[in-house]
């Protein structure tokens with residue numbers, strides 16, 4: 207199985223990528239880290255109505271957004287929220303060239319990977335949110351300078367457990383039966399020169415644009431953390447997904463309904479394994495750079511919550527969010543139990559799917575499909591979409607309907 211999206215015959219060679227890559231791959235930090243932006247998004251404090259704060263102050267909803275879709279970190283669920291908000295507000299998306307579901311990952315991002323971008327008349331898009339390997343100078347070419355940058359992290363232990371199941375065909379994993387076996391002799395199976403090695407080590411570090419086999423000295427780690435801090439306005443934590451959504455709507459000045467979601471891309475519990483402590487420790491050590499990123503930004507996440515929301519309001523808002531999600535689940539979902547309905551032929555068995563109720567009213571239909579699809583799904587009326595790994599995207603301003611396999 208190949209996980210690399212082939213680059214199509216694009217008009218120019220990959221000059222930008224090659225020059226940035228030299229530094230990144232040898233472990234040096236990219237040039238953009240030298241010019242740290244001191245950047246602070248003011249929290250919107252929006253609670254009920256869009257653009258109006260709970261304290262009566264107003265803020266303007268943010269519509270220019272870069273979301274780094276870090277693998278296996280609940281990023282599809284966040285992407286769904288962005289698609290829904292974008293479509294409802296007529297925003298433009300930086301879709302991948304050629305109709306793919308990712309931006310030529312695992313190559314470092316280049317502006318020309320985006321459909322409709324031209325260096326001669328650069329076009330700015332509101333939202334950039336497909337899988338990419340981050341490279342800020344190129345990202346800046348396709349979004350307005352006012353864009354808010356954010357991402358979501360996951361504990362590297364669980365992230366790698368998920369990655370192991372999902373990317374079992376990756377070269378580092380294909381010859382082992384279990385994660386334990388891989389970790390007993392990782393260098394026997396892991397080849398740092400292989401094109402898909404990042405699925406097996408420091409996947410978050412890689413997605414942020416750095417070398418997953420880089421130096422772990424404190425100085426180097428500090429530089430990496432500073433670089434991420436300078437590029438990203440805030441980072442969310444998937445273990446605290448609901449708290450993250452409250453922070454997200456606060457930072458973007460959105461209302462609560464805009465961040466309601468159903469978990470997407472979730473595995474069935476039969477494929478999840480409880481890891482013994484010894485394996486957990488090995489995973490932390492093996493993914494040391496990811497561990498440093500995660501622990502650092504987990505701390506700053508809670509500091510930000512304290513600063514912008516406070517624990518008491520956070521509790522209230524999380525409760526309200528869960529209530530709203532339960533209401534929508536009752537209105538939209540027939541079930542999540544795969545034994546109740548035939549699996550979609552393209553939905554791998556280990557991924558949970560949702561089935562929308564048949565016979566939804568026209569008004570409910572729009573709302574439910576928005577909540578349920580990783581992309582913007584427009585199935586034929588009268589059909590029952592069983593959604594899991596499908597991405598169907600339509601942006602009437604930009605493209606005809608596209609449908610492609612999502613995240614596999």
Ligand SMILES: Nc1ncnc2c1ncn2[C@@H]1O[C@H](COP(=O)(O)OS(=O)(=O)O)[C@@H](OP(=O)(O)O)[C@H]1O
Pocket residue numbers: 276277278279280281282283364368444445447468469470471472473474613
């Ligand atoms: N709301 C919420 N809260 C917590 N965790 C969640 C949520 N939504 C999705 N998930 C879990 O995220 C995992 C899938 O991540 P991604 O969508 O980023 O995967 S992918 O890289 O796009 O394939 C996948 O993890 P695993 O089930 O462990 O594989 C999902 O269960």
